[in-house]
Amino acid sequence: MPPVFDAGKCDGCGICDLHCPIDVIAIDEERRLAFARYSEECWHCGSCRQDCPTGAVDIVFPKKMLLV
């Protein structure tokens, strides 16, 4: 599930993609939008959210982690 990108704020600059230590994120060049290509590999480190210049990233934990 995490990270979730706000399409209204994300301009596809790619900083989150470069900084993700797990290579979870990719940029949809046509829509200029970041997306979690390998979301099941997210480590929830929050680097993408910390470094996003437009505040477009939200971390939403999967239910599998919250409800156990």
Place this chain on the structure above:
Amino acid sequence: MGSAEQMGSVIETDVLIVGGGLAGLNAAIAAAEHGVSVVIMDKGGIARSGAMGGGIDHFTAYLETGEEWDTREAYLQNLGKVARGAVDLKVHNAIYCRELKGSIERLARIGNPLTQPDGTFYRTRSMGRDGPLSINFNGKKLKPRLADEVRRLGVRALEKVMTTSLLTRDGQVIGAMGFSIRTGDLHVVHAKATVLSTGRVDRLFETPTGIPFNTWQCPSDTGGAQAMAFRAGAALANMEYVLVSVVPKGFSAAGLNGLTGMGARLVNALGEEYMIRYHPHGSRAPRFKLAEGALTEIREGRGPIYVDCRHLSPAELEHLNMTLGYDKDTLPDFVRQKGIDLAKDPLELQVSEGAIGGPTGGLGSGIMIDERSAATVPGLFAGGDCTDQAGTCAPSVTSGYAAGKQAAKYASTVSSKKEIDWEQAAAERARVLAPMETKPGVHYREIEDVVQKIMWQGVGPARNELGLRKAIEKLDSVEPHLGDIGARDYHELMRANETRDLVLIGKIMASCALYRKESRFGAAHFRVDYPKTDDENWLGLVAARRNGEQIETSLKRLSYEMPEP
């Protein structure tokens, strides 16, 4: 027959650093300050890669303030006690103590000081220390600041490049090669000295949530350096110890140190602060004791277990809430999304998955290094968690810097590099790229899931001879199936190569655990068939070396005299 043309471009450098995490960036700074050319290869981007990428909240240091616990001697004496049989005090003294003061100054100089805004150190006691040796600080920008400094010094960073193989000639390391996880381009780096700093092994064991990347430390850290070094003939040590931590239920996250350091209590279902029964420091016991306590409480039916902050003062709670996200940026989000208020609710805990990350705080598991940060193969140096003598934040900073300095010194003595063995490089390229040709092939997870189950069941926190032998047999039978893994893109090619490293690392771990016929460090190495610690026969490091296709194990005895400053 390989040739330079087939292999893409060759980059020439004095010092190559593999892994741009906390240790690697400090190594790069040291080498660059020495005036040599430096290249870093990193699977991620150096601003946030590695275990500390997203942030870190504590740095272990003695500050020589005049208190008796605040000296080099007291620190080493405590470590010699807590990590007896795993720490080589002479080496740790060289790569930590001698670099400590300079490292604290360096972090301040690059813009991420360890002090509070008022210039003072906020110090807490945890993890079995004799005094408050943990400096609590805001390290959320530590990695980006170090990366800025590395770039300012003119270091070239090859990012999103996975290093797969060391290049050797006449028994000497002369660089490394790898591929871009985006374009597949090969990168061959020809170096006078090579530093390995790729961290721990965090994806070797089945996870409690069943989400393979929900690991306590970085799931990109898959023992690349240890595997590469072993293949090149270097000795590894401290590889038998399984590190488990106590983490929030559902989220294998760092941050416990911050909570217990602040005075939070670990309690069981009966409301008892159960750690008192396991260690005189109670909830502030060393990590391997915390794991042993949690495992035992749950096994004996006194779970669930919790971390309880309700007795803390409003000021302590305020500091805790402010700093909770310093170590794991998203931990406050998790707690909130779970509907927990730490002032009112205890937070349920679980025992984490296993990892290879040193037997106890301050130490690592991996490449055996000497006082000059050198591996047992010429031309090769190492720093941080992938070594046997450094681990976690502060020792990664100091040992990385020490390794970079020593590598630069060594490089300055090399007048001309030995030529690259292009046949060796071509063979490595074929090995590494093979999953791209395997069609349709099985997904890497299918194999890795099996490896993680074998490891947790046979090489986890309780071990015996038959279980360890069976685990090795099973890993042997997995090996031929590695060739069935197919990769549809270069991201999956990275994963396929990581899985291959994990099988080798798993076998090394099981072999070392089988060899050490005693128990040591609580749950880190508990042999049900040899439940006692036996200093007479086992006070030392188990070294693992490659002998053809075999893993050879031997004991390197340690003694505990205080080293010279």
